[in-house]
Amino acid sequence: MTLEVGNLSAGYGRKMILKDLNIPVIKPGQLVGIIGPNAAGKSTLFKSLTGLVKLRSGAITLNGTDLAAQGRGQKARRVAYMPQTYSCNALLSVFESVLLALKQTSGWRVKADNLTRVETILRELGLSHLSSRGLSELSGGQSQMVAVARTMVRNPELVLLDEPTSALDLHHQLSIMTSVKKAVTSREIIAMVALHDLNLAAEFCDRLLLIRNGEILADGAPNVVLAMPEIKETYRVETSIEETRRGSLYVDAHLSA
Numbered sequence: 282m283t284l285e286v287g288n289l290s291a292g293y294g295r296k297m298i299l300k301d302l303n304i305p306v307i308k309p310g311q312l313v314g315i316i317g318p319n320a321a322g323k324s325t326l327f328k329s330l331t332g333l334v335k336l337r338s339g340a341i342t343l344n345g346t347d348l349a350a351q352g353r354g355q356k357a358r359r360v361a362y363m364p365q366t367y368s369c370n371a372l373l374s375v376f377e378s379v380l381l382a383l384k385q386t387s388g389w390r391v392k393a394d395n396l397t398r399v400e401t402i403l404r405e406l407g408l409s410h411l412s413s414r415g416l417s418e419l420s421g422g423q424s425q426m427v428a429v430a431r432t433m434v435r436n437p438e439l440v441l442l443d444e445p446t447s448a449l450d451l452h453h454q455l456s457i458m459t460s461v462k463k464a465v466t467s468r469e470i471i472a473m474v475a476l477h478d479l480n481l482a483a484e485f486c487d488r489l490l491l492i493r494n495g496e497i498l499a500d501g502a503p504n505v506v507l508a509m510p511e512i513k514e515t516y517r518v519e520t521s522i523e524e525t526r527r528g529s530l531y532v533d534a535h536l537s538a
């Protein structure tokens with residue numbers, strides 16, 4: 282499983298957002314963090330990869346085949362996308378809503394294997410206790426975790442998660458990212474995760490892409506990218522990188538004087 286993006290340009294109407302963007306090969310089992318300020322183009326990149334935003338030019342090669350040339354059904358089987366804002370029919374239970382997400386890959390007929398898959402993903406994400414709860418009875422953070430479950434249950438080749446931790450408390454930020462990382466490694470798939478928290482990005486990602494104004498400013502290992510001057514310039518903050526006692530990176534940031 283590999284992903285490569287070449288000379289991708291995309292936008293809305295006449296407005297070009299992504300400009301000739303290149304992402305050299307992402308290897309299987311990699312969790313890639315997409316970082317950058319508000320309005321940088323992170324969600325637009327995800328929408329371009331899923332086909333929700335039409336490409337002006339460029340190629341998206343997933344595991345040797347041109348994703349852009351594939352039909353909606355095929356794309357839906359191969360790529361699972363969790364948008365920044367998510368909604369689902371409020372009359373469903375958590376279990377039913379996750380089961381419904383499988384419809385895109387396995388059709389309307391429910392097989393025994395589908396039920397097992399739903400149970401497994403709810404267990405892996407620590408959501409089993411919410412299984413029979415109605416969606417309308419969930420907190421914001423619980424809804425966000427269920428949205429992650431709906432994305433991961435499809436067992437796609439490429440997972441795109443747009444700020445999956447934005448509504449979560451510290452414990453759940455770490456546990457969701459740990460579960461996603463585990464799934465990516467064990468299934469040898471690729472995940473791209475848009476994150477505003479640079480410390481989460483440092484802790485969990487194998488590679489970071491820094492995007493600003495629709496262009497990639499930096500691409501590399503977290504310790505390299507986070508130490509680049511482009512980080513300070515892009516976020517307009519002063520930063521320093523420290524190594525914690527556990528050996529992970531910590532980004533200390535404050536506003537420039």
Ligand SMILES: Nc1ncnc2c1ncn2[C@@H]1O[C@H](COP(=O)(O)OP(=O)(O)OP(=O)(O)O)[C@@H](O)[C@H]1O
Nearest residue numbers: 293296298317318319320321322323324325326365
């Ligand atoms: N449907 C749309 N029509 C027109 N312009 C849009 C549309 N969606 C997004 N944009 C514009 O595209 C640019 C990039 O937006 P995008 O949502 O990709 O940024 P982002 O990096 O995900 O931002 P954030 O971190 O704030 O979520 C912004 O200038 C935004 O106003």
